[in-house]
Amino acid sequence: MTHDIFAAARARVLEALARVVPGLPEAVAARVEVTLPREAGHGDMASNAALIVAKPARRNPREIAAALAAAFADDPLIASAEAAGPGFLNLRLRPAAWHDLLRGVLRAGESYGDSTLGQGATVNVEYVSANPTGPMHIGHCRGAVVGDALANLLGKAGWKVTKEYYINDAGNQVAALAWAAYWRYMQACGLEISAEAFDAQTPNGLQYRGDYLVPVGEALHAKFGRSLLGPDDGIAPAESWLVTVRDFAIAAMMDQIRADLAALGVHHDVFSSERKLVESGAAAAMIERMRDAGLIYEGVLEPPKGKLPEDWEPRQQTLFRATAYGDDVDRPLRKSDGTATYFANDIAYHAQKIAAGAKVLIDVLGADHGGYLPRMRAAVSAIGGASFEGVLCQIVHVLKGGQPLKMSKRAGTFITLRDLLDEVGPDAVRFTILTRKSDAQMDFDIDAVVAQTRENPVFYVQYAHARCRSVLRAAEEQFGAAALAPETLAGADLSSLTNDQEEPQHRRMGGWPRLVEAAAQAREPHRIAFFLYDMAADFHMLWNRGRDDATLRFLQTDHPEETRARLALVAATAIVIRSGLRVMGVSPVEEMR
């Protein structure tokens, strides 16, 4: 039971349409919508049915709309139905229709708005997937929030969701991490060795100089003493310590990342290790499987267009026929030294997700990985069994007091996610990020997000919810908890809810299920934030009516029946706000402090 009044109305419109214009093709009917009009003057619901049908039926849209309107003339829940504009059908509902809606919301609770759109199909949302080479910083934050909210949204819209984190623990980066950790280990052993001196003795240079590895060095010292050092307290041969230190450091970084994510309210269902994938042989097996399927050949790529890299030279490589699946060029799966590329492992990884049952794969990535999507899409499409989508998160410019903050991971001068959370709090971080479409660049001004003003939508929305709860608490003292049970409120006589001020609230609430579906389909969780903001605005307006005119307050001691009706509205409002905040991962606070 979805209680989607727009879906219900659409079914009725289609029914009427079938009588007015017999023999309509399915494809045409599918384009018929019933939506909330932007203009309140256009009624509570509007349908484009006549406009869609007019051309195939070779009839005047106004005439069709008028015929549709006539079909709704005697409906007990419809106050008026009329043709308008070029051929819209505008419906205005009777209060009783809104009262039915309210009862539906109260009975459904936070499941109001749940949809069956996803039909239980398994979707795998991969997000964050930061390299385990350092703490989470602000750059990771957007993907974490967007991915998490998207996963929640898809869950509400009827998909079976797996939240997954891919640990890139197999490449050169983690080797560099091991060297950096070893440097800190030497320092923990009491050896004086500067970054410059160590850098000169490190194969690929000392890449991670941030002091976040100091505790890792100390922990290594605590566990291994001086046993990892070379004979004369120098750097021991890498074979003797690299794997040990690397695995130790990765584990430490992942612990920290998990803790950082938890502080942001992000929890993944599955953590997959690239290294395990490679060591299990699954990655190599994948290449063979693709070779058997004729997806692979040995060849030489054309030089890239434009200015050539200085070290470019033609090379014989193992290539995937990505161009056959829509990519611009074929992509290498093996480097010239024969080892697998990141891409090759990633294909095996995505195949693993498909094998686990996922029908839809969604990767939430930073915009700098935008060029990577076509080849991954090509690979998934070649393998088959699931569809692939990428959600790109554009760069976040972090400002403080209007000034941009520069950061560099290697120099260790970055703002960690933890710092940000300590200053701003997870609710404000999550909400603020979700007030922008993910593929638009955004400025994140720390001062503005910390400010508890109207400019900051998270407080505005939370305040609306807190006000709802405040009313309900006051009512509980007056009437007792039993009177506020959803079923009791749903059973109340709601007929007093008829004034114009309450209508926007009803309308908004009625649009929630549709919004959930649309946002899920478009993979755009930010729409939830805007919806909640509007919903909060409606409620604040109602509240203030009561301040100007005492008879419009929610609690009317002398009129218990009206009070119950208004409490039903307040309770339903709180339910919808909570339901939306839950998708966003923002806490619905009981009171502001």
Place this chain on the structure above:
RNA sequence: GCGCCCGUAGCUCAAUUGGAUAGAGCACUAGACUACGGAUCUGGGGGCUGGGAGUUCGAAUCUCUCCGGGCGCACCA
């Protein structure tokens, strides 16, 4: 040079995916607190949706073309 993303009020962003008169906040401006917490509310000014052409009943949205910003362009991950 090629590909992807973006361009909407002075600023930060929306616009139910092709719907009717393009909306919010900030800033500017004029108002409302003996309250169920004013962290709120009411009103006003502010737009050739970067420019131009096309598609149709209808375009911020789709197509083409310029202009301006961001990102990415072999064996990095």
